Amino acid sequence: MTEHTPFRELDADVVVVGGGPVGTTTALTLAQGGLRVIVLEGRAATSLEARATTFHPPTLEMLDELGLAEELIRQGIIAESYQFRDAERGKIVDLEFSVLSEDTRYPFRLQVEQSVMTLMANRALEAHPLAELHNLATVTAVRPQDDHVEVEVVGGPREGVLRARHVVGADGMRSTVRSQLGIGFTGHTYPERFLVTSTSAPLHELLPDIASVNYVADPVDWHVLMRNPSGWRVLFPAPFGEETAEELLSSENVRRQFDRVLPGHDPEKIDWVTLYEVHRKVADSFRAGNVYLVGDAAHVNNPMGGMGMNSGVHDGYLLAKLLVRAGNGEDVDAELDDWARRRREVALDYVGKETEGNWSALRDTDEERRAAQRAAWEALGEDEEARRSFLLTSSMLASLRG
Numbered sequence: 001m002t003e004h005t006p007f008r009e010l011d012a013d014v015v016v017v018g019g020g021p022v023g024t025t026t027a028l029t030l031a032q033g034g035l036r037v038i039v040l041e042g043r044a045a046t047s048l049e050a051r052a053t054t055f056h057p058p059t060l061e062m063l064d065e066l067g068l069a070e071e072l073i074r075q076g077i078i079a080e081s082y083q084f085r086d087a088e089r090g091k092i093v094d095l096e097f098s099v100l101s102e103d104t105r106y107p108f109r110l111q112v113e114q115s116v117m118t119l120m121a122n123r124a125l126e127a128h129p130l131a132e133l134h135n136l137a138t139v140t141a142v143r144p145q146d147d148h149v150e151v152e153v154v155g156g157p158r159e160g161v162l163r164a165r166h167v168v169g170a171d172g173m174r175s176t177v178r179s180q181l182g183i184g185f186t187g188h189t190y191p192e193r194f195l196v197t198s199t200s201a202p203l204h205e206l207l208p209d210i211a212s213v214n215y216v217a218d219p220v221d222w223h224v225l226m227r228n229p230s231g232w233r234v235l236f237p238a239p240f241g242e243e244t245a246e247e248l249l250s251s252e253n254v255r256r257q258f259d260r261v262l263p264g265h266d267p268e269k270i271d272w273v274t275l276y277e278v279h280r281k282v283a284d285s286f287r288a289g290n291v292y293l294v295g296d297a298a299h300v301n302n303p304m305g306g307m308g309m310n311s312g313v314h315d316g317y318l319l320a321k322l323l324v325r326a327g328n329g330e331d332v333d334a335e336l337d338d339w340a341r342r343r344r345e346v347a348l349d350y351v352g353k354e355t356e357g358n359w360s361a362l363r364d365t366d367e368e369r370r371a372a373q374r375a376a377w378e379a380l381g382e383d384e385e386a387r388r389s390f391l392l393t394s395s396m397l398a399s400l401r402g
């Protein structure tokens with residue numbers, strides 16, 4: 001029989017590396033399940049950077065269990081539908097989430113910044129007797145041992161070597177945990193960057209028939225319009241070419257982009273602009289013994305469909321449920337392997353394919369294919385069962401079934 005390191009000699013049941021949206025929700029699920037958890041975050045405070053703004057129905061169901069959904073919904077905008085549009089022709093279809101009312105308690109997309117939820121999760125962790133959350137605490141090494149894992153920490157009150165039964169790497173795309181385990185991150189970088197802007201102009205007055213989320217197809221000027229509590233986020237493609245990042249980010253270029261797709265827009269209302277590279281990469285494995293990868297540490301994709309953060313929260317929540325059962329003495333080793341395999345499949349075959357499919361459909365230059373795609377989107381408006389099936393996938397409910 002294997003001799004287990006006695007629990008009293010460990011610092012925690014689980015150390016979570018990274019205090020982003022995925023790390024904090026994973027840790028909260030663990031603490032609420034009765035495990036002692038330490039979250040180590042390298043930054044001084046939660047990043048307020050503009051990133052994900054969409055929360056899908058299954059994520060809201062998980063956040064509800066953690067006690068976060070009600071307040072988050074209060075702070076966000078409920079998108080009752082979303083649209084596919086054509087830059088020249090206007091609305092193609094308006095997909096109402098009400099067809100999902102039998103499938104979820106939350107038949108909508110919630111539009112709110114990921115930092116709002118992360119800060120709420122931070123506060124819940126700080127108040128939880130089984131959780132510790134330390135900022136300015138950077139993990140520099142992870143060493144799996146026979147039945148526990150050593151974690152080297154620089155900074156914060158836990159500086160030194162920590163010992164935990166399990167370690168969850170929720171430390172983002174450049175994951176130290178992943179590289180410490182020697183796990184590859186396979187995939188590609190997209191041939192265009194995304195220029196993300198925010199405007200306080202009421203775009204719903206300029207385009208009165210738009211929804212809160214709109215994907216607008218065009219071979220050159222495809223774009224995305226998403227409403228959130230602080231205004232509208234507008235995403236444009238920025239192909240790699242002769243223009244430097246500085247030129248792309250210049251107010252002249254941003255105004256030009258707005259003029260092309262939103263004539264009449266007041267450029268003075270543009271609040272900020274950012275440029276980022278987009279990747280589709282998946283870790284070669286999500287588990288090595290008692291160390292697990294979740295969220296961006298395990299997979300990254302383009303934001304067309306708002307699936308990155310959502311699938312990360314799902315990874316962490318499902319993993320935490322298994323670790324809680326392990327903490328209660330159950331043998332869940334085979335189920336943990338299954339979790340790692342299944343979540344990798346979701347990242348590759350569901351999130352990766354859906355988001356890439358959305359991006360390709362919006363920017364397609366082949367007129368015949370564009371017409372066929374328009375017809376397929378239009379057909380969804382006329383067939384309720386087809387619409388429900390489509391929305392089960394795009395709202396990520398289907399990713400958690402079967």
Ligand SMILES: Cc1cc2nc3c(=O)[nH]c(=O)nc-3n(C[C@H](O)[C@H](O)[C@H](O)COP(=O)(O)OP(=O)(O)OC[C@H]3O[C@@H](n4cnc5c(N)ncnc54)[C@H](O)[C@@H]3O)c2cc1C
Nearest residue numbers: 018020021022042051052139171172295296306307308309
């Ligand atoms: C510009 C942009 C726009 C996006 N838009 C969308 C969108 O519309 N929809 C969507 O679903 N997703 C979107 N995403 C992706 C989404 O933001 C990520 O999927 C999400 O942030 C992943 O959360 P995470 O907790 O896994 O990782 P992160 O948010 O990256 O958090 C990781 C945390 O780990 C910490 N950390 C890293 N290394 C260490 C270490 N060694 N020790 C301690 N701490 C460490 C970091 O400081 C960070 O706080 C976007 C991303 C970007 C960059």
